[in-house]
Amino acid sequence: MEERKKTKEMDMLNGGLAGKLILFAVPLAFSSILQQLFNSADVAVVGRFAGSQALAAVGSCVALVGIFVNLIVGLAVGPNAALANLIGQGRRDSISRMVHTIMTFGAMLGIILLAVGMLTARLVLEASGTPETVINEALLYIRIYFIGLPFMVLYNFGSAILRSYGDTRRPMYYLILSGILNVVLNLLLVIVFGLGVAGVAIATVISNVLSTVLVMVYLHARTDEFQFYFHRLCIDGTDLKKVLLIGIPAGIQGAIFSVSNVFIQSGINSFGEDAIAGSSLALNFEYFTYDIANAFAQAAVTFTSQNFGAGNLKRCKRIFWLCMLFGMGFTEILSIIFMIWDEFFVGIYTISSSVAVYGLVRMHHVCSLEGLTATYEVESAALRGMGKSLEPSIITILGTVVFRMIWLLTVFKWFPTYDMLMNVYVASWVCTGGAIFVVWFLYMRKMEKRQTELV
Numbered sequence: 001m002e003e004r005k006k007t008k009e010m011d012m013l014n015g016g017l018a019g020k021l022i023l024f025a026v027p028l029a030f031s032s033i034l035q036q037l038f039n040s041a042d043v044a045v046v047g048r049f050a051g052s053q054a055l056a057a058v059g060s061c062v063a064l065v066g067i068f069v070n071l072i073v074g075l076a077v078g079p080n081a082a083l084a085n086l087i088g089q090g091r092r093d094s095i096s097r098m099v100h101t102i103m104t105f106g107a108m109l110g111i112i113l114l115a116v117g118m119l120t121a122r123l124v125l126e127a128s129g130t131p132e133t134v135i136n137e138a139l140l141y142i143r144i145y146f147i148g149l150p151f152m153v154l155y156n157f158g159s160a161i162l163r164s165y166g167d168t169r170r171p172m173y174y175l176i177l178s179g180i181l182n183v184v185l186n187l188l189l190v191i192v193f194g195l196g197v198a199g200v201a202i203a204t205v206i207s208n209v210l211s212t213v214l215v216m217v218y219l220h221a222r223t224d225e226f227q228f229y230f231h232r233l234c235i236d237g238t239d240l241k242k243v244l245l246i247g248i249p250a251g252i253q254g255a256i257f258s259v260s261n262v263f264i265q266s267g268i269n270s271f272g273e274d275a276i277a278g279s280s281l282a283l284n285f286e287y288f289t290y291d292i293a294n295a296f297a298q299a300a301v302t303f304t305s306q307n308f309g310a311g312n313l314k315r316c317k318r319i320f321w322l323c324m325l326f327g328m329g330f331t332e333i334l335s336i337i338f339m340i341w342d343e344f345f346v347g348i349y350t351i352s353s354s355v356a357v358y359g360l361v362r363m364h365h366v367c368s369l370e371g372l373t374a375t376y377e378v379e380s381a382a383l384r385g386m387g388k389s390l391e392p393s394i395i396t397i398l399g400t401v402v403f404r405m406i407w408l409l410t411v412f413k414w415f416p417t418y419d420m421l422m423n424v425y426v427a428s429w430v431c432t433g434g435a436i437f438v439v440w441f442l443y444m445r446k447m448e449k450r451q452t453e454l455v
Contacts, residue, residue, distance in 0.1 A: 010166025012306045013088065017315070021299050021322055024168055029295035029330075031172035033288050034179055042200035043281055045186045047350050050196045055350070056273045057137035057197050059280025060130040063265040064121065064142060068113060068149060070254030075109070076156040078247020080298070081305045081384055082239070083164035088309025094239075095225035099161055100232050101239040103219075106157035110150025117146035128262045129269040131276075137197045144201035148208035155208065158215035161226060163302055174214040182207035246384050249393035253380075260401040263408055267421045271358070275418060278358025281349035285367045289335045293374035296327035297381040304385025313448055320382045320440070327374030335370050338363060358418065365422035372426065375433030379440045386447065391439050399432030 010020060047055040079102040086094050121142050122135075130138055159171040182203050189199030219228035268279045300323040307315045338345055346359045376399070380392035407424040 009087070012084075012166065012303045013310050013312070013315075017303070017318055018322055020166075021296070021303065021319070021326065024163075024166060024302070025292075025295040025299040025323075025326065027168040027172045028163070028298055029292045031168070031175050032291035032295060034172070034175050037179065037288075042186060042204065043284060044349050045190050046197060046200055047277070047281065050190060052273060052277050052350075052352055052355060053134055054137060054196050055280065055355075056131070056276045057134040058141055058200070059276045060125060060128070060134055060138045060265070060269070061142045061145070062280055062283060063128060063262040064124050065145065066261055067124075067255050068117060068146075069152070071251045072113070072149075072153050072156050074251035074254030075153075075247040076160040077250040077301055077381075077384055077389075078160075078243040078245070079157050080160040080163050081246045081301055081387075082242045083161060084302050084305035084385075085242075085309040085387075087165060088306035092225055096227070096232075097236050098239045098243075099219070099226055099228060100234055101236045102157050102161060102243060103154065103216075103228060104233045104235050105240060105243070106153045107150065107233070110153035113153065114146055114149045117149060118143060121146070124262065127266075129266040131269065131273065134273070134276075141197040141201045144198060145204055148205035151205075151208040151212040155212040155215055158212070158219060161219065162215075163298060164305075165226070166302070168298075170218065171215065174211045177214065178207040178211035181210055246387065246389045249389040250380075250384060253393035253396045256397050256401050260404040263405055264421065264424065267408060267412060268418075271418055274352070274354045275358045277350065277352070277355045278360075279362050281346065281355070282359040282362035282367065284349070285338050285345065285363055286370055289331050289338070289367060289370035290373050292331045292334060293327045293371065293377050296323040296330075296374065297377035299323055300378050301381035301385045304382050308386045311451070313444070313451055316382070316386065317444065320378065320444075323378045323382070324374060327378050328371040331374055332371035335368055339368050361418055362422055365419060366425045369426050369429070372429040372433060376429065376436050379433065379436040383436070383440055383443065386443065388443055391443075392436050395435045395439065396432055399435060400428050403428045403431055 010024065012020065043055065043058060046058050079098075083095065083098055083102075086092070086098060122139055125135055125138055125142070155174075162168070162170055185203035185206060186200050189195045189203055193199065195202070216228065219226065220230070222228070268275050300319060303319045303323075304316050307313075307319065342360055342363055343356070346356050346363070350356055350359070376392075376396060380396065383389065383392050404424050407427065408421075412421050412424070
């Protein structure tokens with residue numbers, strides 16, 4: 001306990017859970033929403049001051065950006081869970097080595113992703129059916145954006161280290177600072193200097209650099225096991241394996257999940273530039289609501305990892321149900337707010353009535369039921385907290401990628417309307433959430449039986 005006080009760690013192993021889960025998740029959700037707000041400033045500034053074609057160019061990159069961002073965020077689950085498990089087991093002597101393995105791997109991964117992104121950008125954009133009228137601007141935007149990938153990886157891995165012991169507020173403060181910088185640079189580079197899509201991409205890269213520097217400076221300034229030293233950059237094979245066993249399936253799940261959105265984007269593209277722009281702006285509201293569900297999923301993986309490491313399965317079950325309740329409930333509350341004032345919120349991003357129509361359709365078909373994403377996210381997080389990462393990834397790939405491709409080739413082909421295309425999201429959430437719940441339930445029973453036999 002004294003060690004926890006000294007390092008300002010949250011005690012996830014003892015005491016009440018509801019308050020601590022909310023205390024952990026709310027700053028995380030607020031951080032993600034802030035980040036999305038600042039990112040959506042790209043869309044708003046481009047839509048307002050650079051025109052619908054520029055907005056469509058940025059919108060065409062959403063799915064491709066999602067592949068890399070979701071891969072990075074998924075991989076960051078590995079460092080979070082591995083460190084939290086060490087804390088739960090009381091193996092504090094292993095923390096420093098794990099921290100340096102995580103950051104070294106993050107630096108290497110960021111450079112690799114930068115190279116891959118640059119080489120595949122045109123291929124993916126063409127494969128998704130990006131219109132010729134916007135593809136050059138889309139390529140300019142995405143290639144500048146990819147320069148920030150190494151910093152994005154380091155920020156997410158550094159934040160995962162902080163989350164492992166319960167600090168979700170500090171990353172929020174860093175995002176506020178970098179986000180404000182992003183908005184200021186957006187306005188300056190687009191309105192004053194007229195750089196269009198290049199301007200918003202440059203602003204995003206610079207803000208990513210700032211948030212990364214802030215995280216790394218803080219870790220370097222610590223005086224405990226979590227302190228980071230540049231001269232101790234190295235990779236321990238055993239620690240890296242623990243991180244990757246959880247992180248790789250989660251990262252692949254996130255990336256392939258976004259691959260399915262590339263196929264859906266090709267369907268959206270078939271309806272023209274207004275549909276691309278309208279879908280792009282509506283996607284921002286889905287991100288806002290999803291961020292709440294994801295925050296409680298992050299709480300689930302961190303709290304579960306510590307308590308599973310301590311052998312407290314009863315507490316793991318309580319964590320699961322509370323995160324499910326909070327994740328679904330709070331997500332739907334925000335969704336309802338968006339639905340009540342839908343025209344006002346859409347009007348923030350566009351002055352075009354034809355673009356707004358597509359945005360409103362997507363909001364009502366997808367965003368209104370975003371709470372369902374908490375089912376598969378919390379279930380997957382709970383399983384990963386117990387060291388079981390492969391199964392939820394496989395099910396999510398089947399329930400989203402495969403299911404959505406089948407939908408595109410059958411239902412959407414039979415009823416080729418924009419409304420029917422949007423229905424694929426909710427249908428896939430229901431199927432995926434139901435399947436992963438069965439896996440969680442059976443695995444928990446297996447663990448409880450094994451624990452009983454050992455006693």
